[in-house]
Amino acid sequence: MHGHPAHHPGHPTDLVAQLRAAGCVFAENEARLLYETARGPAELRRMTDRRIAGHPLEHVLGWAEFAGLRIAVEPGVFVPRRRTEFLVRQAAACASSAELPVLVDLCCGTGAIGAALLTALGGRGELHAADLDPAAVRCARRNLAGPRVHVHEGDLFAALPGRLRGRVDVLTANVPYVPTADIPLLPPEARDHEPRPALDGGPDGLSLLRRVAADAASWLAPGGALLTETSSRQAEAAAGLLSAAGLTVTVTTDPDLHATTLTARRL
Numbered sequence: 001m002h003g004h005p006a007h008h009p010g011h012p013t014d015l016v017a018q019l020r021a022a023g024c025v026f027a028e029n030e031a032r033l034l035y036e037t038a039r040g041p042a043e044l045r046r047m048t049d050r051r052i053a054g055h056p057l058e059h060v061l062g063w064a065e066f067a068g069l070r071i072a073v074e075p076g077v078f079v080p081r082r083r084t085e086f087l088v089r090q091a092a093a094c095a096s097s098a099e100l101p102v103l104v105d106l107c108c109g110t111g112a113i114g115a116a117l118l119t120a121l122g123g124r125g126e127l128h129a130a131d132l133d134p135a136a137v138r139c140a141r142r143n144l145a146g147p148r149v150h151v152h153e154g155d156l157f158a159a160l161p162g163r164l165r166g167r168v169d170v171l172t173a174n175v176p177y178v179p180t181a182d183i184p185l186l187p188p189e190a191r192d193h194e195p196r197p198a199l200d201g202g203p204d205g206l207s208l209l210r211r212v213a214a215d216a217a218s219w220l221a222p223g224g225a226l227l228t229e230t231s232s233r234q235a236e237a238a239a240g241l242l243s244a245a246g247l248t249v250t251v252t253t254d255p256d257l258h259a260t261t262l263t264a265r266r267l
Helices: 012-021 028-036 042-052 057-061 082-095 112-120 134-145 179-183 188-192 207-219 230-246
Strands: 065-068 069-072 102-106 128-129 149-153 168-173 218-231 247-252 259-265
Touching: 028 042, 028 057, 042 057, 065 082, 065 112, 069 112, 069 134, 082 112, 082 168, 082 218, 082 247, 082 259, 102 112, 102 207, 112 134, 112 149, 112 168, 128 134, 134 149, 168 207, 179 230, 207 218, 207 230, 207 259, 218 230, 230 247, 230 259
Parallel strands: 102 128, 102 168, 128 149, 168 218
Antiparallel strands: 065 069, 218 259, 247 259
């Protein structure tokens, strides 16, 4: 049957075959997203070529889905992971009692955690997101807007206004936790296309967490909580490190999302 749409170049069926040949596990889903996002055949071809060359799907699309939101993602910025939705749920539970909680998200990347947390809280909260990387900050400013929302560029707590010291109700810090020696084992799209500082947690994967832990208590309000994500095999060491910093630590896991979260409270 001539002229059947399935045989037109750039039609989803054609795309699925190309993506599958390139090793994309979720080829059908990816083909649909590329097809729906591209503005015309030429852009679809360019986007498909980039994906086949190994660029993360979210960089190619220009967005990632996270906690039901569409988060703008630019090339060279860390892509928010679905497992981090568990961290957001835990953080929302910690913030639920405060009338107007002060929220801080360090190493914010695209700003996905802050955006999802504010959404979970119905917009209730004063949010400060910070990152060292100018590309991430630019991205976060696209994703975070509102009268009580602030995005800062700088290194961890140094980026924050001093008036927040001792006043933070919920501090999220999804710090990089991949041990340096394990970076070559990451999927190529992460290894080759995401910023190294957003992945590399130092020799034991806990370098950044040590720096956050050292100052967290002085920024948290009494009863405030620091939440961070780690791997299951690092959870014990990470919890020990936060306890040593004077915080009371709970480890929670979500087996479905393969997520491990540490909640460290200042009493």
